[in-house]
Amino acid sequence: MAGVNLHLRHSVTQLFPTISSPPHRQVQLGTSPSRVIVSNLRANSTAVAQTLRTTRRSDITASSSVGSSTTSSDSVVVDRDEEGRIPLLEVKDLRAVIVETRQEILKGVNLVVYEGEIHAVMGKNGSGKSTFSKVLVGHPDYEVTGGSIVFKGENLLDMEPEERSLAGLFMSFQSPVEIPGVSNMDFLNMAFNARKRKLGEPELDPIQFYSHLVSKLEVVNMKTDFLNRNVNEGFSGGERKRNEILQLAVLGAELAILDEIDSGLDVDALQDVAKAVNGLLTPKNSVLMITHYQRLLDYIKPTLIHIMENGRIIKTGDKSLAKLLEKEGYKAISG
């Protein structure tokens, strides 16, 4: 594994050669594979590897509301619904600005996701959907200026991006990053074992891991050749999307955030990806997906659909909302 780690360190250094210390906290990039997962955050950033800022805010705490509450060891107040369910994710009045320009993009987002639910976020171009998902995973381009995010009873804003990933938050990006010099197989093996360590579960050696991986390849209908290729290098748009779902299948996640997983997919690939996502659902985990199209929702049936406009969720409904959108456009919904 040492050789693999060296490769990984090398590739990370290539991607992010000039990371400097920000005024408050620095996310150290080293050999940890979960940090490489987080590399998507930075590689998708326009200001790659300059100053890494986290969305942490020491002064933000989760606020309470109606219903009974559960207090975790971190003093975060968790709301229950009428049935006593505890949210997997609870976002309250979330506000965020672009670090460089201080422009406010998220202007008070509220969202509650329970275990086993599928939520779809739709909205016009530029309404803030991707920003919302990137803020959830701690993208360094954005700074949270208000509100709260509680994930599994913990204050997400107190966690570094890597910690969020290890805690069970997975994000599939619109444009997944290439990682030269690191094979898909090595990447997945290390990321998988990092999560196992975090969960206090036994790690798998490369042979055990290979068996695990091959079963997941079938789920996403990918050939074994992809395991020896470097992560996303030379992959077509559709192959990258499948590879993202392979990562999700291998690593597992309590909350999978899928940003336009349907874009650039042909019909067969869309069905494969949707089948894989559906196959991963259990009563314990949830999906938050961003999409522009009703067609994805035909394959992955959402519990709720949210419409985002100008940095806020302005409407929530069932699948009839997406049908209305498809038929009449956003004018039927916008305020």
Ligand SMILES: Nc1ncnc2c1ncn2[C@@H]1O[C@H](COP(=O)(O)OP(=O)(O)OP(=O)(O)O)[C@@H](O)[C@H]1O
């Ligand atoms: N890092 C950034 N630098 C400059 N502007 C940004 C940045 N991130 C987001 N924005 C701006 O914030 C607004 C919301 O962008 P975002 O990508 O969240 O929208 P979206 O709803 O996902 O759009 P689309 O449907 O086109 O993907 C846009 O006007 C975008 O240009």
